[in-house]
Amino acid sequence: MLVRQGLSYMIGLALLLGLSATGSATVSATASATVSATKASPAWVDESNCKSCHQQADQQWRNSHHAKALTPANNDHKLPLGELKATEQPAWLIGYEPLQQVLIANPDGRLQAHHLAFATEQQTWFDLYPEVADNPDHPLHWRQPVHLANTQCLSCHVSNYQTQYQPKTDTFASSWQQLGVGCQSCHGPAGNHQADGGGFELSLAASDQQLQVCAQCHSRRNELLPFQPNVGVHQQFLISPLRADLYEVDGKILDEVFEYGSFVQSRMHQAGVTCSDCHNPHSGELRAPANAVCSQCHNPAGTPKLIADTPRTIDFNKLQGQAFASPAHHFHPADSAGAQCVNCHMPGRVYMGNDLRHDHSFSSPNPAQALALEHSDACLGCHQDKPAAEVVAAFARWYPDAEPRDGGYAQALYRAREGLPGAAEGLLKQLQAGQQPAIRHAALLAELGHYPSLAAQQQVAAGLTHPDAWVRRAAIEVAPALFNPAWLMPQLSKLLADPELAVRMTAVEQLLAQDYPFKAAAEGAALAEYSELQQHHLGTAQGHYNQSLVAATLGFEAQVQHDLQAALQRNGHYIPALIGLAQWLEKSDTKAAQQLLVSAQQQQGEAAEIAFALALMLIRQGEMAAGLEQLQQTVALAPDNAHYSYVLAIALYDNGQHEAAMDRLRTALAQAPQQRHLRLALWQYSNDINERERLMEQLRQLNPFDPLINSPARY
Structure with missing residues (x-):
């Protein structure tokens, strides 16, 4: 039955793509153009020939971190690999300085990043995950899929990386053209260039094009497609936005997000400055030592003297002539740490134990x-x-x-995230002014879901057609909190034909979450494109999980279960697939569904998502007492999650525990005053007129445009 259902599923996808059942004929132009390579794509070539014409660039590159991004573990580096070789076989070293991580080769082609890393300056080993080193079943242990280099690391450490996952055997035959980040990683395949000496398909002369190439790896992103020259980052990746867990409220780096997200917020970027104005693109080193790289532009005369190889179109109109590298500016002794531009304007954070990385938003203290x-x-x-x-x-x-110097951006975002008076007005003022970089505009837009109003709807509706992909993606994600489905679904459907792949796929995922039927031909083509992209990710649990969403939409029930089980075979800790499979099984076998979550909870006891899913399942099955117990456990595991507290409060109230429900809402609201649904639930439950008036006044201070302010009886 499963095989027959799978065949029907594939035929259904083929029809969506515009194929016949035999796989011939008309492929959808959108899907084909996005996923397939360009017809006359130049070939990848042996880069050892490049030095015959480009000797200086080659010499600079050979000593760079890019060149040494992946090297054989043959101990030419004189690493003390003995203790590893006793139990594991090191195959590759990933990275160069300040640390190197060892990749362990497995017979099935998997390359796992070991938890031990070598600090090159101190010449010592250290453990990246000491708390899980002795627990191979922990999701963060080096043997687990989260450390599978084939899908997590290698595409940014070699040229022309091909994952080459073999689904029938669950093995990898990964390959690459060149060890390290070589010429073609940035310039694109050199077949035509090598044949006739002409230019590449990909020109790096333009500032933005160069930044797009660097962003392929110097960004926090999910890969949609393997590297393709001549397309921008939004055609290949889902770049992470300025979420609170990734960036500080003023835009500086917080989690390991690399450089792109902070740089595109900067005034440097707005003026046209790009990576190679400060960095030699071949050696990776600064163009000039220390402050001299900054004084190319920021000097007493206010006269730029760029060292870059290619002339840039940079807006110098706002450049001030001032002696910045002077105690008169920085008030620190010359040559001290406080006299270094980077320490004040590019503060750093340490990642992976000893790797200091600088913020690139160029903020001012x-x-x-x-x-x-x-x-x-x-x-x-x-x-x-x-x-x-x-x-x-x-x-x-x-x-x-x-x-x-941010025009009030950080203050507006902070007020919105913290639920402080003036939150809605601050967001709307920033958005209506339209002066922020697109990535910041998107971050502000993302907060509007907590502050509904006609003005908020207008901003999000405008965001759906904004010229920048950052903003369109943010609008797609926040829109369900502000619009009814009857209006929203047709608007999201239009974005299935967006020119940027990242926007189309964000729209598909939002529509899948809304159980949208994808009936129109253009809608079916977008769904098929989404499904086709998952073929690139079948070595991961997420790829199979995403396929299950498509199968559910098409009505292929056996295929849904097959895809969810395949996801868990790739990663037994992948929580969305665990919960998805349990909910799917619940339709026919409630005992098996419940047991799956109980077993998962025993293995991942700290995962609040599993406890929450089990709680809801128990309540659906009429086991209210057990469900409430699980909800209490959920909140204990994730006390900052407002949604969990809200659901617990509703369940308590429905179970007759009114005071306990209101106490839970009061506690949660004190922790997260921006959460409108907590405030309104407490307002509805409370019989204290003073408390109700206080709650409505707080809502008025947060968002005087809230539709409930003038008509609370509607709630």
């Missing part, structure tokens, strides 16, 4: 704002030995006219 908005600050970070008030006073004395 502001210790008073940092304390008020709870973000890091260069001054406070360096002078931790001094009281914060003393640092703030010194800064105010040195820079009495200093103002935040």
